[in-house]
Amino acid sequence: MSEPKIIGFLCNWCSYRGADAAGMARMKYPPNVKIIRVPCSGRISPELVLRSLREGADGVMVLGCHIGDCHYATGNHRTAKRMPVLKKLLEYAGIDPERLHINWVSAAEGERFATVMKDFTEKISALPPFVETMR
Amino acid sequence: MSPDRKPQERVGVYVCHCGSNIAGVVDVADVGEWAGKELEPHGVVVARDYKFMCSSLGQELIAKDIKEQGLTRVVVAACSPHLHEPTFRTACSRAGLNPYLFEMANIREQDSWVTTDKLEATKKAKALIAAAVGRVVHQQPLESLFVPVDPNVLVVGGGVTGIQAALEIANSGRHVYLVEREPSIGGHMAQFDKTFPTLDCSACILTPKMFDAGNHKNITMLTWSEVEKVEGHIGNFTVTIRKRARYIDESLCTGCGVCWEKCPKKVVDQVFEAGLGFRKAVYTPFPQAVPKYPVIDRENCTYFQKGTCKACETYCPAGAIKFDQQDEHLTAKVGNIILATGYDLFDSRKITNYGYGRLANVFSSLEFERMTNAAGPTMGRVVLRDGVTQPKSVAVIHCVGSRDKNYHNYCSAVCCMQSLKSAHLIKEKTGGDVYQFYIDMRTPAKTYDEFYQRIIREGVNMVRGKVAEITDTALEPGEEGKLVVQVEDTLIGRQRRIPVDMVVLSAGLEARHDAKEVAQRFGISCSADEWFIERHPKLDPVATMTDGVFVAGACQGPKDIPSSVAQGAAAAARVLSIIGQGQIEIEAATAIVDEVSCVGCKQCVPSCPYRAIEYLAVEGRAHVVEALCKGCGTCVGTCLSKSISLKHFTDDQIVAEVVGAMRVMKSFETTAVA
Numbered sequence: 001m002s003e004p005k006i007i008g009f010l011c012n013w014c015s016y017r018g019a020d021a022a023g024m025a026r027m028k029y030p031p032n033v034k035i036i037r038v039p040c041s042g043r044i045s046p047e048l049v050l051r052s053l054r055e056g057a058d059g060v061m062v063l064g065c066h067i068g069d070c071h072y073a074t075g076n077h078r079t080a081k082r083m084p085v086l087k088k089l090l091e092y093a094g095i096d097p098e099r100l101h102i103n104w105v106s107a108a109e110g111e112r113f114a115t116v117m118k119d120f121t122e123k124i125s126a127l128p129p130f131v132e133t134m135r
Numbered sequence: 136m137s138p139d140r141k142p143q144e145r146v147g148v149y150v151c152h153c154g155s156n157i158a159g160v161v162d163v164a165d166v167g168e169w170a171g172k173e174l175e176p177h178g179v180v181v182a183r184d185y186k187f188m189c190s191s192l193g194q195e196l197i198a199k200d201i202k203e204q205g206l207t208r209v210v211v212a213a214c215s216p217h218l219h220e221p222t223f224r225t226a227c228s229r230a231g232l233n234p235y236l237f238e239m240a241n242i243r244e245q246d247s248w249v250t251t252d253k254l255e256a257t258k259k260a261k262a263l264i265a266a267a268v269g270r271v272v273h274q275q276p277l278e279s280l281f282v283p284v285d286p287n288v289l290v291v292g293g294g295v296t297g298i299q300a301a302l303e304i305a306n307s308g309r310h311v312y313l314v315e316r317e318p319s320i321g322g323h324m325a326q327f328d329k330t331f332p333t334l335d336c337s338a339c340i341l342t343p344k345m346f347d348a349g350n351h352k353n354i355t356m357l358t359w360s361e362v363e364k365v366e367g368h369i370g371n372f373t374v375t376i377r378k379r380a381r382y383i384d385e386s387l388c389t390g391c392g393v394c395w396e397k398c399p400k401k402v403v404d405q406v407f408e409a410g411l412g413f414r415k416a417v418y419t420p421f422p423q424a425v426p427k428y429p430v431i432d433r434e435n436c437t438y439f440q441k442g443t444c445k446a447c448e449t450y451c452p453a454g455a456i457k458f459d460q461q462d463e464h465l466t467a468k469v470g471n472i473i474l475a476t477g478y479d480l481f482d483s484r485k486i487t488n489y490g491y492g493r494l495a496n497v498f499s500s501l502e503f504e505r506m507t508n509a510a511g512p513t514m515g516r517v518v519l520r521d522g523v524t525q526p527k528s529v530a531v532i533h534c535v536g537s538r539d540k541n542y543h544n545y546c547s548a549v550c551c552m553q554s555l556k557s558a559h560l561i562k563e564k565t566g567g568d569v570y571q572f573y574i575d576m577r578t579p580a581k582t583y584d585e586f587y588q589r590i591i592r593e594g595v596n597m598v599r600g601k602v603a604e605i606t607d608t609a610l611e612p613g614e615e616g617k618l619v620v621q622v623e624d625t626l627i628g629r630q631r632r633i634p635v636d637m638v639v640l641s642a643g644l645e646a647r648h649d650a651k652e653v654a655q656r657f658g659i660s661c662s663a664d665e666w667f668i669e670r671h672p673k674l675d676p677v678a679t680m681t682d683g684v685f686v687a688g689a690c691q692g693p694k695d696i697p698s699s700v701a702q703g704a705a706a707a708a709r710v711l712s713i714i715g716q717g718q719i720e721i722e723a724a725t726a727i728v729d730e731v732s733c734v735g736c737k738q739c740v741p742s743c744p745y746r747a748i749e750y751l752a753v754e755g756r757a758h759v760v761e762a763l764c765k766g767c768g769t770c771v772g773t774c775l776s777k778s779i780s781l782k783h784f785t786d787d788q789i790v791a792e793v794v795g796a797m798r799v800m801k802s803f804e805t806t807a808v809a
Contacts, residue, residue: 005800007793013680014660020215023244031255034262034796035245037216038784039724042742043768047777051790055797068655071680072767073744082772107680108662114249 021110269795294322296688299703369683390427412512481536537643
């Protein structure tokens with residue numbers, strides 16, 4: 001089994017800083033995730049998730065601020081509504097919805113970030129590579 | 136989306152060693168060489184690795200290549216963009232390259248520091264650089280927007296920090312709105328008697344500052360008031376302040392005090408007197424209160440509760456009592472905001488084995504402060520709860536609620552010194568035995584440790600150990616009628632039971648109970664312990680991630696008075712430097728609507744958190760008001776016809792980043808198999 005390839009879309013203000021906080025505390029987590037910084041998790045349109053899968057990602061994460069803590073007040077409210085719908089659509093299209101992970105990580109939660117990374121990498125490792133499931 | 140087109144751009148890639156921070160884990164020479172070769176088809180013409188890219192020599196390297204190699208795009212693989220993106224943007228800008236044509240790959244915080252396996256870390260660095268290179272060729276030059284800065288400032292919290300900040304700004308000739316929730320400014324410092332380590336009288340040094348703030352021509356002081364709403368952005372905030380009804384006409388009141396003399400209703404003062412003393416239903420918290428006007432406590436006022444009394448109104452010589460006064464809502468326009476909202480004291484009742492609230496002669500540190508204060512409920516006499524008996528022996532317990540995994544893991548920073556100060560005052564006032572129970576003694580500032588040495592010389596008993604229990608159950612003769620402190624003395628390795636008459640609990644500091652709410656209102660973040668988070672713990676300690684909102688004093692973390700005052704002044708300096716610029720650069724990455732493809736479905740309009748999108752009925756399409764847009768991109772994620780794009784975070788750019796990362800990750804897979 002190959003190492004899973006994961007794309008993580010992280011909001012600039014909370015999750016990305018949470019990822020930095022994990023680094024500053026020298027917490028270790030699997031190198032599988034490649035982080036892409038966006039201003040807000042609300043920026044992530046469903047197409048970006050689908051495109052990541054099409055490009056060969058085995059899993060995609062969308063991480064934002066905790067509800068109520070969004071730097072843009074309500075940007076992540078859209079994420080919270082939009083992404084579960086996308087999960088349903090993935091399922092409808094025969095794609096395991098577990099490949100898309102939505103979570104909230106604050107700028108202070110370095111440890112939580114590392115845990116989320118470990119857990120998701122583990123979960124995706126247990127699945128076959130995405131391209132194989134699409135054959 | 137066309138991220139795969141052959142780039143015309145000339146990209147320079149710079150891999151930073153960051154000393155050994157990156158180079159100790161990532162094979163930077165290999166990464167640099169790889170980028171020059173493998174990313175050449177993707178536009179890379181120069182790839183170098185260098186010890187410290189952020190140094191002036193590192194920056195010159197970039198500038199030189201921009202000029203000599205004709206670079207049109209720059210990628211620096213180094214630390215987090217939150218640290219050095221501004222540095223490198225400026226470096227590019229100085230060399231004539233638009234700062235938005237620069238991109239950073241975070242190979243330190245998100246790679247070398249979090250990855251153990253060196254080979255994996257090197258691969259990850261390559262993938263992140265490929266992603267950045269993929270993205271950078273799609274980036275477009277942007278021009279920054281400048282907005283004028285309103286020179287008025289809002290300071291929230293009238294403790295010593297807020298007062299300092301307000302005075303610094305007001306003295307420079309700028310106008311300050313100083314908002315305080317309590318009836319008077321002064322904060323916790325007004326409650327203290329002496330301050331460590333100098334033992335100077337707290338009121339003597341604070342009240343002149345309070346008076347200055349209260350009478351300054353450039354300060355609009357709003358006490359008994361709270362900020363309810365904050366709108367806008369740096370340079371131009373609109374804040375709504377609720378000024379609660381005092382039921383006193385401030386234009387008539389002289390602060391003579393007849394009203395509270397005549398008021399028949401006595402109330403335990405839980406706030407200023409920490410529950411140790413009383414006040415009336417109409418009151419000022421303390422005699423030197425600023426402003427001098429009292430407030431009527433509606434919940435305890437006989438007239439408000441029963442409909443009769445009005446003693447204050449009857450006797451007020453100025454006719455200033457106004458029972459029909461209503462809360463007012465004021466709006467203020469300000470360019471910058473300083474939050475100095477302070478701390479709450481840890482509630483020692485939570486540690487039930489210490490008996491606070493159950494055993495009469497266990498006091499909190501704040502109660503003790505009021506007790507030793509000459510203007511306090513006992514006129515400065517150290518006495519037991521009965522109000523008369525002087526204790527012959529007192530235990531002062533450190534780290535109550537701090538450095539305790541059951542409550543707060545952090546050190547509250549002030550309690551060691553405060554406890555030593557208490558020990559000195561008890562010795563001075565009672566001559567009795569004093570015991571200090573501490574885990575570690577922390578006295579790290581100027582002249583603090585000398586104070587500790589002095590207290591030891593004064594004959595205070597130091598017991599190193601965390602107190603397990605305080606009990607009034609006597610087990611041995613000599614313990615009857617006493618409070619017994621059960622502790623493991625870790626210096627002699629033995630359990631001890633020490634009988635005393637009185638116990639003072641040095642409770643820790645914790646974030647305000649409503650800190651999270653306040654943070655949300657002002658658009659900043661809280662740490663796990665709910666302290667406000669600064670922009671950078673070392674290099675930007677009073678700014679926050681929200682431009683124009685600053686934090687100072689204990690709301691950012693436990694702090695003593697000198698540090699709080701320093702931060703108040705620091706925040707004022709930051710604000711004044713912004714005001715001095717006259718205008719401020721704001722993010723150029725705003726959203727824009729494609730007029731042709733927009734079908735006018737209006738989905739984007741409610742998605743915008745800032746109401747920055749308007750629907751143009753005549754043209755039948757949406758329009759983004761650039762000055763209101765903050766660049767979150769939520770509308771872009773919402774738009775069904777892909778008609779809105781967010782500058783600097785376009786679909787092209789994000790997809791190119793994904794494609795770049797995925798291509799490299801996949802290439803490693805194939806090589807591994809082969």
